[in-house]
Amino acid sequence: MRRPIGGKRNAKVIGQVRKPKPSLKDNPWVLELLDDHSLAADLNYSKDQLVTKARGRSLCAACKGGKFLCGKTRCPLVVRFRSYFKTAPLLQSTDLDGACPPGVFVGRIGYPYVYAGPLVPPLHEDTSLYDLPEFWFGKSIDEIVGFRSLLVRGKHRVHVKKFEEAGKIMDQTIDLALSIRPVDVELSLKKKPTKTLVLDSQIQPFGPSALLRKMSVSNSRWDHHIEKAYFDDDLKASEAVTTLFQKGTLVTKIQRAFSVGAFGMKEQRRLVPTRWSITAVDSIISEDMMKKIKTFPEINEYRVYESRYLDNRFEILMMPRAWSYEAMEAWYPGTAWNPSNRYVIMFGDWEGFGGRTTYASIGGCYYAARLAVGELLMKERRQALVIVLREAHPGYIMPVGVWQVRENVRNALRQKPHKYNTLDEALSRIANQFQIPMKQWIARSSLLRNALFQRRITDYFKR
Secondary structure: OOOOOOOOOOOOOOOOOOOOOOOOOOOOHHHHHHOOHHHHOOOOOOHHHOEEEEOOOOOHHHHOOOOOOOOOOOOHHHHHHHHHHHHHHHOOOOEEEEEEOOOEEEOOOOOOEEEEEEEEOOOOOOOHHHHOHHHOOOOOHHHHHHHHHHOEEEEEEEEOOOHHHOOHHHHHHHHHHOEOOOEEEEEEEOOOOEOEEEEOOOOOOOOOEEEEEEEEEOOOOEOHHHHHHHHOOOOOHHHHHHHHHHOOOOHHHHHHHHHOOOOOOHHHOOOOOHHHHHHHHHHHHHHHHHHHHOOOOEOOOEEEEEEEEOOEEEEEEEEOOOOEEEEEEEEOOOEOOEOOOOOOEEEEEEEEOOEOOOOOOOOHHHHHHHHHHHHHHHHHOOEOEEEEEEEEOOOOOOOOOOHHHHHHHHHHHHOOOEEEOOHHHHHHHHHHHOOOOHHHHHHHOHHHHHHHHOOOHHHHHOO
């Protein structure tokens, strides 16, 4: 997982002039969007409720939501506006109550002093779907943004290694993280929840937040398997994670408990920022599966699996060789990680039979896809050389999280594969599905180049 870089970001700054909060005066073009009948006719909003902030070299101020200067097929800010103003009327008080999905969030800014707390929507209904990405595949961007925008984050500052001394709020946050179903929660906030509508199309959708004064949690029932791991303080965190996965616990629920320090040897437990915990759990589970997969026989044909979702195109190639793995991504102009270039950018990372010891350069997506691949190979008790190829097109207007990669690859591997006798036939299939020429993928792929041009000793035995 990534570690914070730099000095003590939690240190108190003395003598610094506080910058004024950004407002509509800083971004007057936003008023034009709000006065646009096609956008705001069905929304109940107040311009006083909106705070905007421009990030970096954002094109948003020049585009004004209608020129599509970023190259996307839809304006991500317009999507956020709709969810923002549908949520705002429900958040006009410092008191909030609703059914927690359950969901919690542990921040990373200021590490090792971070903000942790519950995610609570102002609704009393079955909200379990709001924080359960395993069931989001097929949902639209608008629906996903809607889920996230309704989750109000209560914030309580705590040291990651001293969270057990942080008082009742932290105890209740842990209680929620281990719950098996939605729990009624009442929050008393230090101020009304506020949401800064960040004018940067690369920021993931998120809901409003506020510092917690206190909270009340109704009776909850913990997940039985997670509860057992929580009370076993002689069990290593990695063993708890893999055991829970093998027993069928959803990855999201394991990640949630992992983030609040629910696993591990008693003296080693600590909070893990949510972003880091997601990748850590994906990595731990998939690495454990790889140990077993390497002992299985190889598949006996070339396979191609496919999935399409949110304008992401996935092609998964499996070859009848010993385990090795590569994940590659191509981002078109106008997408989240390639907002201004005129050309497609491509990058990836890989590992051989011996695995890897460094963090993958492409981040959490690498481990999310590896977990999904491992699930299939474990089910079939086979090993293979696996390459996950992804094209992200402009219809993917904002990043929604690495869960999208995991679920896209899972969806592909649930489908019946295209089977071939030769690598050339398999590559021909992939070339017909992608817009980027196959030769460009080969040029940037370590495993493809090796498979095409490196002779194996067994090739000589076949003569």
